[in-house]
Amino acid sequence: MKKHNFSAGPSILPQEVLLKASEAVVDYNNSGLSLIEISHRSKDFVDIMENARALVLELLGLEGKGYKALFLQGGASTQFLMVALNLLETRAGYLNSGSWAAKAIKEAKLYDDVYEVGSSKDANYNYIPKGYEIPEDYDYFHCTSNNTIFGTQMKSFPKTNVPMVCDMSSDIFSRTLDFSQFGLIYAGAQKNMGPAGTTLVVVKEDILGKVSRKIPSMMDYQVHIDKGSMYNTPPVFPIYTSMLTLEWLKNKGGIAAIEKENEKKASLMYSEIDLNPLFKGFAVKEDRSFMNATFNLTNDNLKDTFETMLKEAGISGVNGHRSVGGYRASMYNAMPIESVKALVEVMSELESKA
Numbered sequence: 001m002k003k004h005n006f007s008a009g010p011s012i013l014p015q016e017v018l019l020k021a022s023e024a025v026v027d028y029n030n031s032g033l034s035l036i037e038i039s040h041r042s043k044d045f046v047d048i049m050e051n052a053r054a055l056v057l058e059l060l061g062l063e064g065k066g067y068k069a070l071f072l073q074g075g076a077s078t079q080f081l082m083v084a085l086n087l088l089e090t091r092a093g094y095l096n097s098g099s100w101a102a103k104a105i106k107e108a109k110l111y112d113d114v115y116e117v118g119s120s121k122d123a124n125y126n127y128i129p130k131g132y133e134i135p136e137d138y139d140y141f142h143c144t145s146n147n148t149i150f151g152t153q154m155k156s157f158p159k160t161n162v163p164m165v166c167d168m169s170s171d172i173f174s175r176t177l178d179f180s181q182f183g184l185i186y187a188g189a190q191k192n193m194g195p196a197g198t199t200l201v202v203v204k205e206d207i208l209g210k211v212s213r214k215i216p217s218m219m220d221y222q223v224h225i226d227k228g229s230m231y232n233t234p235p236v237f238p239i240y241t242s243m244l245t246l247e248w249l250k251n252k253g254g255i256a257a258i259e260k261e262n263e264k265k266a267s268l269m270y271s272e273i274d275l276n277p278l279f280k281g282f283a284v285k286e287d288r289s290f291m292n293a294t295f296n297l298t299n300d301n302l303k304d305t306f307e308t309m310l311k312e313a314g315i316s317g318v319n320g321h322r323s324v325g326g327y328r329a330s331m332y333n334a335m336p337i338e339s340v341k342a343l344v345e346v347m348s349e350l351e352s353k354a
């Protein structure tokens, strides 16, 4: 039986994408060869790479606006240092809204002055800091659009003249935004796009080339841009699978269409959390994430009963991150509303039993 997969990452992908991807591993496009045993310089793979890069810009509405899409390696965690290497000349501002943001700050501090313009660490990151200033002389401002672990999400972004860099690992392609307000966006594929192993970077080319340090080739965005995201052997399978997910999304009507589904799933989930006295949401209401809902039982004695019921209903991956505890329901693009309904049913059944 296919389970209801609420895993935070690596996470759910559309079933049709998994099927197509698995076929390509055995025999790509009836070529008699596997996708993962052909040259990345072959026409077959170059077409995949170009299609994937173009789909990214198309879906984000960034075509013809000076942006380049890259599929790199090393996860979002490598972007924490790559951003600083490429953009940090004297000082930068960071919004400390969660553990991933804190890790990005730690890496950037290795290179130059980094200031926390706002932080919600005081409340174990259960809200998004607001009302902060970004000085005009900063090289860039870095934020995390969705805090996967804590279940908070930025609903608006500051107006600033300094380039805005955003870690969108867990909510990219999930909601409509004016993506041209960002100078650089990055996202590990494994939350909303594909398997682990590739990281999407979307960068406005004119923000590059302004630092004086020497940048190692593999760490240099410009090198990757100049080589068409093929400076070295790219992770062909994660990129192909990501391309399939992007095509799936485009066929569904793009981000605007999936956003409506995501809103429905989130509102179903949060209304149960709010109405059911056995549960309490972790994140403050105004900052709640539409991707990752975090919640706790109000009565710990029900833990075993609840978890047995979840298991029996085929619900997988709802355990909270160790730094928050409780539960976390990740409802990425590929999750059907039926899975959220199944979880909500178990929660209300628990209430009627208790």
Ligand SMILES: *Cc1c(COP(=O)(O)O)cnc(C)c1O
Pocket (backbone or CB within 6 Å): 009, 074, 075, 076, 077, 078, 100, 144, 146, 147, 148, 149, 167, 168, 169, 170, 188, 189, 191
């Ligand atoms: C998962 C995650 C990361 C880390 O991604 P890796 O690809 O494992 O390095 C960074 N930022 C956010 C917001 C995440 O959700």
